[in-house]
Amino acid sequence: MEEEIYPIAIEDKMKDAYLSYSLSVIIGRALPDVRDGLKPVHRRILYAAKELGLTHEKPHKKSARLVGEVLGKFHPHGDSAVYDALVRMAQDFNQRYQLIDGHGNFGSIDGDSAAAMRYTETKLTEIAESLLSNIDQETVEFVDNFDGSLQEPEVLPAKIPNLLVNGSNGIAVGMSTSIPPHNLGEVVDALLHLLDYPNARLETIIKNYLPGPDFPTGATIVGNDGIKSAYQTGKGKIILRAKSKLEKSGRHQNIIITEIPYQLNKSKLIEEIADLVNKGKINSVADLRDESDKQGIRIVIELKSNGDPELTLNRLYKYTSMQSSFRINLLALNDKKPVVMGLLEILQHFLNFRKEIIRKHTRYDLNKAENRFEILEGLKVAIDKLDLVIQIIRSSKEKAEAKAKLVEQLEISEKQAQSILEMQLQRLVGMEMDKLEADKVDLAKKISNYKKILAETAELNSVLRNELKEIKAKFADPRRTEIIADDTKAEISKDDLIKEKSAAISLSYRSIIKRSEDFNNLKAAKNDYLIDAVQGSSLDQLLFFTDQGEVYNLQVHDLEEHHGLATGDNLNKYLQIPLKENVVSLNILSKNKQTDFYYTFVTKSGQIKRTAAEEYRSNYSHIRAIKLADQDKLIKVIKTDQEQEVIVVSKNGYLIRFGGSSFSSTGRNTQGSRAINLTDSDQLVYFDKYEANSYLVSVTEDGRANKINLAAFNSQQRNGKGIRIFSNQNYRLAGAVSCSAGAEILLTAKNGEIYPISISKIPETTPGGNMYQITKDFDFEKITSVNKIISVKTD
Incomplete structure (x- = not known):
């Protein structure tokens, strides 16, 4: 054929190419599916591990073996991308419920990298296997792999609500997801309530069943407004704060940090604290050391004898990552489309998905049971007419002829005739005959139960309810992250960083202002006189009224404290009052409402x-x-x-x-x-x-x-x-x-x-x-x- 060249605008070509790239990243790499909560790389790792037989009760195998399996069969990307994803699935500080059981060095909360894949070993955890349960029973669709030589699951059957339980993070093109992990028992309770009450209110779910995220590193969520916003709209921000306690050590008090915010590098946190101490922003710290071990995190902040623990903690919350924000964006793929969903929507999607999985594997089991029942019926007919069967087989020259005669003379199906021809003589023993009859009765009950599940919504819901209860009984554990409902405690105000103490403030004729602890330390310079003075607290507010009807305010703690013979500072050091204005009155407003x-x-x-x-x-x-x-x-x-x-x-x-x-x-x-x-x-x-x-x-x-x-x-x-x-x-x-x-x-x-x-x-x-x-x-x-x-x- 004659070659034809069509001119295309580069803008149009770039748009088409970028759109294709965007869709590839969004669907094929960066975002989890709302059903199983997995991105493609994680799904492929778990499926490949199952195919290799790396179940929880079997020995570990080299990580390189699993990575190679994933790369060769399912994931056409770099080995480091696969291994990094595998490592994160094995880290107890990254996953609320680990999906990979790793042996060897899989990194640390200090930011240490995992050992090379040739040194570490892996296998599936038991909870990961529940994600793969019934996958070989026609429960999910399989699609071609990257070269069409094999097939891989489009989604895993996922008995556990993994999207919420382990959360997910990912950056796609023009969008990103940030789903925090949750407590499995609480998510299951929320699912059970929604199953029983499809029109349940979000407030009821939050109050009684699922109060908020539950991070693997524990810590504290301060305030619940961000949680409510995220669960309602799909977007929100929560404040995470490290957990600490006070310990006495001789004359000193020690602040012991025992839990830190999710995905915070412990070593970097210690560096942040040390930097604050070196810069003088925190002057109450005498020593800082890391005593963490296999039992958990233990960062010791030793205070000076006059150190104020509450004030020091507030400054640490304000100036370090001991208090940090976590952005929530409940974005996931629903029917291959990225959608921001609220909590109720995510829960409902999982219930609908599990109902469909139950229907599919019930149909699979029903077909299998009906086929088996049909064969048992044929075997019974053959035993009842055993002499005729023997005669037909003896008189037939080949297997096909025998099969055709059995179908015709016994009035049975070809499948039943085939099973008769394959029947072992030992099945004719009396005990085997009884077992055959018992199998028929058992299969009849199962068939009836399967049909009931497929026909009645209440029965289907009952199966799902029992399944969720089993999952909770098997895998649920106590909540790790504490939630402080008071949102006013989320923000560290400037007053929280100041130690409250008494303050006396004077103003001289020549506009010299001085702050001291009491009036005894107030004095004016030579050829100057005090014309105003007030007394209050370091947390109070000073009001300077001018002849032009303005009032200038200054926090008492912003004034430098002077003692002894010091006379203070010029007022213009703290306030920029125009030359045309003169201060006529100094007043003090208490920190408490007046x-x-x-x-x-x-x-x-x-x-x-x-x-x-x-x-x-x-x-x-x-x-x-x-x-x-x-x-x-x-x-x-x-x-x-x-x-x-x-x-x-x-x-x-x-x-x-x-x-x-x-x-x-x-x-x-x-x-x-x-x-x-x-x-x-x-x-x-x-x-x-x-x-x-x-x-x-x-x-x-x-x-x-x-x-x-x-x-x-x-x-x-x-x-x-x-x-x-x-x-x-x-x-x-x-x-x-x-x-x-x-x-x-x-x-x-x-x-x-x-x-x-x-x-x-x-x-x-x-x-x-x-x-x-x-x-x-x-x-x-x-x-x-x-x-x-x-x-x-x-x-």
Whole structure:
């Protein structure tokens, strides 16, 4: 024929070639079948082992013998691929239920490779044989091997639900599967329940029968949301955590790791821990050693005498593979198509498959029994007419003639005639005759039972139920992996990595912040003074409110701890607060939810607002604290309850005192209510709680001051004009503070100079009294602000 060449676009050719390759990888290599849970290479290894007679009760044979059998007959790929698959089927840390019984070095959980196939020996395990049970009874389809010279099973009969029991991992083209192993007894219980209740709910299966994966290396699954998601949708993620215990060793405590997450290399885990210790991320470890042996894993982490076991474990979970995630993707081949399935779907596919296998081998047994029954019937006829049979045989010149005469004269089938001709004379003995009759009765019962199984669904289900119960009784073992249902324990938060301890924090006039264990260690640098201080826990949150209505947050444990003469660090080391913003208040928010207190705000224009403290708990670096009008500024924020009396002081010298019940609490981003009725030329300069034993110290811009007992100011209605602090209406306040009798205040001049002064030097008056010059000895142009100096001395 004349050669014809057709032009084809390279894109089309590449698409066709890639599609063929993809299908080959998906169906022929990478994905397991939903029925027997095996990939082709594993199926071929098990079938070849059976063909070689490597059953569990027989001696082992060289692995190379089995690999050669697989390569030569069924698997046209490299020997290393076959041997690697065989090795994994023999590893007790890889397979929940081993399918290959291996002798020799088959690798270790430390990542050591198996010895060469010429040194190791293999045979099938008993549970693997249950995958091959009834395979020679026409239960599964056989297909041609790679060269058409032999046939191999398309799928194994699989009495055990291997897809779930041993799981599977594989990467195909554009898809991958990741099915975790499960406990055989639990899977069988789930199958039995689904067999009895076909419309069973997934929640019932999870709660009562199959709570989650069960890994060969044990460990712990933290949280069950990922399990539920995977079982419902076919996709999910679970958190695996190593198991450990504490042991006392003299003055030290040791953390003993006894189980590690699935498919984690133990040696690499130890390297990870050692690396953390060397880098200083974990400073409580004195020694690290591996004491694992044939009895199991034992990694010893010896702690220093002051080491905190819980804190150390949390850091190990956070920074090493002691806690890792396992992705679940229940993808398998169903009718040669890759499908992501939920748990119920996988279980139902297995039940349907086993029902079909039972039907097939029941039909096989029925045919065999009926054939045997037919032969026994013929033998009985022959014995009853023995003389005629002998006469026919003697008178026949050849076997074919004898067979034809027997069929005609005894009115039997050719099969029966053939069996008569092959019958041994010993069958004519009386005992054999009785056995023949007994065999007929037994076969009749079997035939009746086989027909009943094939005809009645209930009988078929009964056979499957008994089969599953036998499998469970024979192979089930206790669960190894513990499941902690609490999903909140799955994630290790930053707080879990911090040892809780008391903390005292101070903020100075020059924005120097210091953290120490208690107030006794707080001090300011030369020519600097502490103007704010709080006390709490290393797990608490600091809130820095600025005059622009923002609140910046900082975790206490993020502050470097200072002791002794150290004065701390500049605040900008921890927070990037714009230059236009000034911190007006420092507060601390406990790690525990706060339901009994509020933050109360007052602005320069006279607005007051109270908001629940919890609204300021945030993971953001800063959030809006209060809604401010144009040109308005926040002057102070204090912690109060809903009834707390407060005072506000204006620049023109008015003070108003009123109760917290006179205004309502509002949300975070609100303006609030009017605190005082200000004139256009006035604004607020101070705000605080009302405390009866305290003094109000007021300082004018030109350096005059007085102090008045706060009890002298009567409580009024909110939004009133207030009470005069001093008589001269020309004075303008630079600021005011509420403090005790022995306190000190800090005056700031316009030129930047600061001047501390004891309030004992300031004359005491009554509302509307005189103001007294207190800055005669100071060199200043104008007082711009007044702060209370914090005393941190304790007894």
